Amino acid sequence: MNKIFEVPMYAYSRSPDQDSETPIRRPVVVIGAGPIGLGAAIDLAQQDVPVVVLDDNDKVSFGSRAVCYAKRPLEILDRLGCGQPMVDKGVEWSIGKVFFDERKIFEFDLLPEDGHERPAFINLQQYYFEEYLVNRVTELQAEGKQIEIRGKNKVSAIGAHDNHATLEIDTPEGPYNLEAEWLIACDGARSPTRQMMGLDFVGRVFEDNFLIADVIMEADFPTERWFWFDPPFNKGQSALLHKQPDNVWRIDLQLGWDIDKEEEKKPENVIPRLKAMLGEDVEFELEWVSIYTFQCRRMEKFRHGRVLFAGDSAHQVSPFGARGANSGLQDTDNLAWKLKLVIDGKAPEALLDSYSQERVHGAEENILNSSRSTDFITPKSDMSRILRDAVLDLAETHDFARPLVNAGRLSVPCTYDGSALNMADALDGPECTRPGSPCPDVKLGDDFLLRQLGGEFTLLTIDADAPDLIEEDGIEVTRLALSAKEDTTGALKARYLGDEPSAVYLIRPDQHVAARRPSFDENLFRAAIRRATGKE
Amino acid sequence: MSDLNLQPNIPGADDFYAGLLAAHDGLSKEDSDALNARLLLVLANHIGDRAVLDNAIAVAKASA
Known part of the structure; x- marks a missing residue:
């Protein structure tokens, strides 16, 4: 096939x-x-x-x-x-484990807060x-x-x-x-x-090579992200194991800088490396092998x-x-x-x-985030390696060192702080929904907030009055009226109100917050619509 | 300026210093470097105040 x-x-x-x-x-x-x-x-x-x-x-x-x-x-x-097809076919995961040398030093759980339709x-x-x-x-x-x-x-x-x-x-x-x-x-x-x-196209080249191998195997490794610093099967380097659908496993092995890429890609060189990692007896088939060098x-x-x-x-x-x-x-x-x-x-x-x-x-x-991860995974000097290893040694027994372990800071959307399209924040509300933020999801009965927001400008009112439709210079903004009193989960209040009794949000078609206030004010929201569409 | 304390603050300074040296007794250069790094991280976490830490890094850099 x-x-x-x-x-x-x-x-x-x-x-x-x-x-x-x-x-x-x-x-x-x-x-x-x-x-x-x-x-x-x-x-x-x-x-x-x-x-x-x-x-x-x-x-x-x-x-x-x-x-x-x-x-x-x-x-x-x-x-x-x-x-939906992505989530149906994809493999959900939230547990990550970090190994150093032969020891598992800790594990983490990316378990998201409740009330989001989609997994982390x-x-x-x-x-x-x-x-x-x-x-x-x-x-x-x-x-x-x-x-x-x-x-x-x-x-x-x-x-x-x-x-x-x-x-x-x-x-x-x-x-x-x-x-x-x-x-x-x-x-x-x-x-x-x-x-x-x-x-x-300016930036920084990292002098390192990584071997990526997709292997097909029936293995009983759990559906987790496993990351090794300096493992016995790849001394002085790092390794990553991740599960994909169809029993395909992604393996990343750091190889260092001075290598012959064509040689390293040959199955006769790849297979012994993988056997050292997975065990001599594990049956697997190579689907795809590649070597990459990266830049930021x-x-x-x-x-x-x-x-x-x-x-x-x-x-x-x-x-x-x-x-x-x-x-x-x-x-x-x-x-x-x-x-x-x-x-x-x-x-x-x-x-x-x-x-x-x-x-x-x-x-x-x-x-910034990915450069810092790379500097942790591949120390660039003797002292950066000494500090990195100290972090890993301490992380095994002490919680405090774990936030310093950087095996990749996983993607989160950015907040457009300071964007020319934002109004100044006029609500003493939660940080996570300040102007520029991507709207966090909330479960609303059988539906979800993000589905209701859709892809048009929306005026989200929470226990506040406002017109059902505003038209400002060709831009139509429809209202989505919600009440925190009807939200038994408390997430709407926690994510959109904080200690305020009411709020009105102008939300862009990409579901980022453009403006927010405790109540509707026609002139201010018309100004916010103009600003969010580059008209002032 | 953050309130980084640069006045004498360790009671029994000689005893502390002797304890610091004793911790390194018999260690190779490599193990001593690793010990210093762990100690630095333990202390930095205890301080926890980013302004104080940034100031401490600046003071240490300027004193060489």
């Missing part, structure tokens, strides 16, 4: 655009049919923006690649109509994720949405202009030209778009006129913390509603600069 990633999912077929005498101009073209490109395209198509996705390949991701998906991206995928984390091979996204594209096409993926369409040249971009595209049947009013580049860390446009870097800004960068093309992090695909989905979540408003003439183009500002802020946070 062929693996899913060996079968073309969006085979090349000729587009009428290729036969046009003059280049056709499309409202939005996305380059790259990876998770981020498809996420952007689905989000826009759901909002009735016609979108064409170009990809130089015609298959889903080769090998498992990104395997850890966090709660916030799953919530975003719910809005994109793909959350699932593990799932990237090729399944992409398959569900491609299925969703097909579903949207059946509903009449204008979305298409063009396989084997490789962009060979880009011209950036004031009000559009021009593209030269190679196909199996020869080249053609296309124009895009807006171009979204989701073409990965080596982004050809970024290179063709001569744009910067980002573009200075993610918007260059009509060209927008999202995902790894805009920022790259180390894999520790699962901050790659997870942050990329938060990019498109931030971008799609803004682009929709700009295309519809309901917001100025400058709103898209806030995409860059807010997501640069997110990328900085991710780069």
Whole structure:
């Protein structure tokens, strides 16, 4: 049987655009049919923006690649109509164990607070994720949405202009030209778009190599994240074991810097390493092996006129913390509603600069966290190793040292503190819902808050009066009226009121808080809507 | 400035210092370095005040 990633999912077929005498101009073209490109395209198509996705390949991701998906991206995928298959297929986990040398030094539980629909984390091979996204594209096409993926369409040249971009595209049947009013580049860390446009990508290279192996085995290891510092089977280095669906296990082995990558990738060298780790008698089959070196870097800004960068093309992090695909989905979540408003003439183009500002802020946070994890996992000096080992030795018996152990700070969404779209906080409420924050979920009877918020501007009132609909300069804001008195779990009060008796929140289409006050005030909320859409 | 105490504060300073040296008696350089690192972390956690710790790092750096 062929693996899913060996079968073309969006085979090349000729587009009428290729036969046009003059280049056709499309409202939005996305380059790259990876998770981020498809996420952007689905989000826009759901909002009735016609979108064409170009990809130089015609298959889903080769090998498992990104395997850890966090709660916030799953919530975003719910809005994109793909959350459920992810959670149904994915492996839920919350326990992590940390080993040092031959000893287990402690374990942790990421058990989330109650009242969230989605789990803290699932593990799932990237090729399944992409398959569900491609299925969703097909579903949207059946509903009449204008979305298409063009396989084997490789962009060979880009011209950036004031009000559009021009593209030269190679196909199996020869080249053609296309124009895009807006171009979204989701073409990965080596982004050809970024290179063709001569744009910067500055940061830090970590001098290390990691072997990733996906092995298929019937093993009775529990569904937990196991991380080793300096294990007997990989002395002086680190190792990670993680479960994926279909009895596939992800193993990461740190190899150091001075190695021969091609040699190390050969099964005759990989298998003895894995046997040393798993035990001589464990039967396993190799599904995929890769060696990676990583960097932490980002573009200075993610918007260059009509060209927008999202995902790894805009920022790259180390894999520790699962901050790659997870942050990329938060990019498109931030971008799609803004682009929709700009295309519809309901917001100025400058709103898209806030995409860059807010997501640069997110990328900085991710780069900081993943660089620190890397510095802990791979000490860069004798003293940093001495301190690291001291932390690990103390953590075995003393609670206080455990927060210092850094085997990856797992992805959490960032709060857009200081964003130009936020109003000053006018509620003496909980920190977790201050302006800029992603809304935390709350169970509401048989439903959940995030599902009720959906993907439009919402005025959330909790024990407060307000009009059911406000329209401000083309932006419609509908009210969601809730009462903390009806919430027996207490989560609504804990997360949205604190000690205040009432609150009114303006919530953006990406479910981030734009403004909050104890009560409704028409002028102030109209100002908040204008600010959140880049109009003041 | 944080209230990092830079005035004499350890009663029986000589006894404390002797205890510190005694803890290192017979240790290799490697084991002594590891002991110092653990001690540093234990003390830093006890202090717990980030401003005091940052100030202590600055004072230690400036005294070489």
